[in-house]
Amino acid sequence: MTTVSELVEVAAAATEESLPTIRMMARRLIDDEVLPKAIGSRIPQATTEHAALLLFAVMAAPLVKDATRTALVYGGLTYNGYSAANTTTALQGVSKLLREIPQHVNALDWSLEVCTNCLRVVVWQSTGDRMIDSLYIEPGQNWMYPPFKPLKRIASMSGECLYTIGRALTADTKRSNDGGYSY
16 A cells, blocks of 8 residues: 555656646546545555545546546546446446456556547556457446547556556565665
């Protein structure tokens, strides 16, 4: 497990986004009580759900002030647009991926894509000649007949980035003397 501060550092290194920008987005999510806040000497641990929400904010929020709204909207997208109560959300799907990817044999074959001009999240794995994917869209949309909006802006995260973040969250991490993480 890792703290929110460590999660921000790992996410910045893995995504090659600027550390100050990710810190500001995380601060916004903490202030809006989406990410846990340290109180006194109690430093809460970040979960895979927290990491998924931070990734949605980093990948899709146009501005820091939109981080919370964006993270919650993208996290609430449902599998194939189904609106049943027991349908998996994008938050649940990405959280599960972050939890399981460190043990996955083909971890580097996974990818996360977030479309920023329409509400879509795709988690997919390319294995040789076939592709396995999960599409998360707005509840009530028909996944077979989506509205024809060109997918102009897509933020993509490689399996390597997802593995690095998942590993930091699920492994026993300790700070080494050089400031990096040892597993």
